[in-house]
Amino acid sequence: MQSQNPDRRARLGDVAEIMLDYVEQKTTYQAKTxxxxxxxxxxxPDQWKAEMELVFRRVPLMLAFTAEMPNPGDYKAMEAVGMPILVSRDKTGKVRAFLNVCSHRGAPVAELGHGNCARFTCKYHAWTFGQDGRLIGISESGTFGDVDKAGLALRELPCEERGGMIFGCLTPNAPMDLDKYFRGFLEDFEAVGFDKWTYLGSRVIEGANWKIAFDGYLEGYHFASLHPDTIQPRTPSNRTFYEGFGPSIRIGFPQHRIGEVLKNLPREEWGDQENNGYDFVRILFPNVSAFLAPEITQVAQLFPGPTPDKNRTVLHYLRRDPIRDEADREAVEASINFFRDVTYQEDYVIGMEIQKGLESGAHDHLTFGRNERGNQYFHEWLNWYLSDDHTLPEPKM
Incomplete structure (x- = not known):
């Protein structure tokens, strides 16, 4: 881990002390009610449409990792909530995001996936665009007629690279202020040097309504019952600490061995022990859950749809060190598949059962306990955005 800001180190030490107390006293973070x-x-369906318009097309979304496209000319073409997106790093290293839509007849200018190129060429009529989105070539332009090339550039989206991640807003010309939105949370990723990590690959899983899936990332109350052989041996159930950074959340999960680890260290070193006695899951509102670990990191990126009862989740995998050799690569692939299978089989399968249960009309509401403050907080912020009245007071942790 890179050197930390002393204030951050002290704060994490305080959180570690709180989590140690939770394990010893068999308690957890408690909401007021x-x-x-x-x-x-x-x-x-109406709420789902409102979520697309008032949340997913207005707030900053994590679109890619620095490690996915570290070199000039690298690009990533993807789909986010039904919109074709192209993220490109130009020859100076600057990252931009565009709608992946040719200004001639609307075809994509890059195929889905990753690549490296000096320009993007639409496969329909071979119009060509630069890394900065400018229209730089019209095939057989002498027969096409005069056009204003400057006005036919790819439609650019707000985009900024911070903390090893690339953020964008899916509405052109919308304001995007990452410091105001994340309120210091990106320092967590900067502190671990996330921009220098190695991208290992991704897997795609599908599940129920995006909020059913996301609710599962926000609490540890279910570890003993749903994950008795995978998570529970490392992390006790229902021992969780929450901190809010605007709508985003840092969730602290003590390990069973937290007392053994911390009590053998000076108090001033407790803030340096992430993944050694305790872990964090970092929630980027509205749709990212990141568990950073040195062996392998899983970052879940949830996208609603294509219908209200479904979500598409991209599970990304990274680690600090690059692949060493073929044996290491095989071991990494096995780990990726293991984490993918656990996430799908133990979380997403029950999520689809929950979807059926909710659609049955058996109950009018669900209840989140005082020990499930992360879920409460997420839904409070979601409702705040859906109100579209930002003069209302913001939810507080």
Whole structure:
């Protein structure tokens, strides 16, 4: 781990002390009260459409990692909530995001996936665009007629690279202020040098309504019952600490061995022990859950749709060190598949069962306990954005 800001180190040490107490006292973070959420939140097509418009097309979304496209000329073409997106790093190293839509007849200018090129050429009529999105070539231009090339550039999206991640807003010309939005949270990723990590690959899984899936990342109350052989041996169930950074959350999970680790170290070193006695899951509102670990990191990127009862989740994998050799690569692939299978079989399968249960109309609302403050907080922020009245007070952790 890189050297830390002393204030951050002290804060993590304080959090470690709180989590140690949770394990010893068999308790957890407690909200002031329980909270109800309407079951229609997960089934109503009108709410789902509002989420697309008022949340996913307005807030900064994590689109890619620095490690996915580290070199000049690298690009990533992807789909996000039904929109074709192209993220490109130009020859100076600057990252830009565009709608992956040719200005001639609307075809994509890059195939889905990753690549490296000096220009993008539409396969329909071979119009060519630069890394900066400018229209630089029209095939057989002498027969086409006069056009304003400057006005036919790819439609650019707000885009900024921070903390080893590339963020964009899916609405052209929309304001995007990452410091205001994340409120210091990106320092966590900067502190571990996330921009220098190695991208290992991804897997795609599909599940229920995106909020059903996301709810599972926000609490540890289910570890003993749902993950008795995978997570519970490392992490005790229902021992969780929450911190809010605007709508995003840092969730602390103590390990069973937290007392053994911390009590053998000076108190001032407790803030340096992430993944050694305790772990964090970092939630980037509205759709990213990141568990950073030195062996292998899994970052879940959830996209709603294509219908209200479904989500598409891209599980990304990274680590600090590059692949050493073929044996290492095989071991990494095995680890990736293991984490993918656990996430799908133990979390997403029950999520699809929950979807059926909610659609049955058996209950009018779900109840989140005082020990499930992360879920409460997420839904409070979601409702704040859906109100479209940002003069209302923001939710507080």
């Amino acid at each position: 329980t909270a109800n959420v309407r079951t229609s939140t997960y089934t109503d």
